[in-house]
Amino acid sequence: MVIMPREGGARPILFQPEGKVERTGIILATPGAAVGRIVGRAGRAAGGLDLALERRLVPVRALEERRADRALQLSLIGGPGYAWSLDWGRDAAAAVSLRTGERVEVTMVNRTTMAHPMHLHGHHFQVVAVDGQRFSGAMRDTVLVPANTSVTVAFDADNPGEWPLHCHQLYHMAAGVMTTLRYAV
Numbered sequence: 001m002v003i004m005p006r007e008g009g010a011r012p013i014l015f016q017p018e019g020k021v022e023r024t025g026i027i028l029a030t031p032g033a034a035v036g037r038i039v040g041r042a043g044r045a046a047g048g049l050d051l052a053l054e055r056r057l058v059p060v061r062a063l064e065e066r067r068a069d070r071a072l073q074l075s076l077i078g079g080p081g082y083a084w085s086l087d088w089g090r091d092a093a094a095a096v097s098l099r100t101g102e103r104v105e106v107t108m109v110n111r112t113t114m115a116h117p118m119h120l121h122g123h124h125f126q127v128v129a130v131d132g133q134r135f136s137g138a139m140r141d142t143v144l145v146p147a148n149t150s151v152t153v154a155f156d157a158d159n160p161g162e163w164p165l166h167c168h169q170l171y172h173m174a175a176g177v178m179t180t181l182r183y184a185v
């Protein structure tokens with residue numbers, strides 16, 4: 001969420017791909033604000049996207065403080081190349097038999113060579129750890145899980161059904177980065 005200043009103005013939000021100097025973006029401007037021209041190239045190439053910002057984000061409204069009733073681990077495996085899968089390992093049965101009302105934590109461990117923005121349907125989750133280091137992070141429905149990194153998210157099982165959990169790059173999803181969580185009323 002971006003809060004525009006009361007006095008008005010223009011606020012550029014720029015995007016720069018990993019490893020490139022080219023950039024683009026959008027400009028949020030209040031009516032009548034002067035919008036300057038922005039050069040299309042940054043001073044240096046962007047580095048790889050990591051979780052430095054994620055670790056600093058603070059939720060507007062965090063999940064209620066509570067111990068997890070269930071902690072699941074999901075491995076992202078496969079590659080190099082565009083062929084992956086998701087492996088619940090010994091949590092395979094638990095992932096499809098959650099109980100309504102539980103606080104669930106899922107630790108996604110990326111053992112592939114690419115980052116995957118992981119998206120859970122039907123819930124908002126809170127980012128609660130990166131590489132096992134706990135913090136009270138952002139509320140989201142998608143979180144980036146970089147290669148060789150683990151991200152733990154927590155959510156309340158308050159919406160029974162069978163819910164996709166997948167990489168939000170749809171060609172990654174089609175190449176195997178897709179599973180489901182399930183629970184009944």
Ligand SMILES: [Cu+2]
Nearest residue numbers: 116167169172
């Ligand atoms: Cu992916």
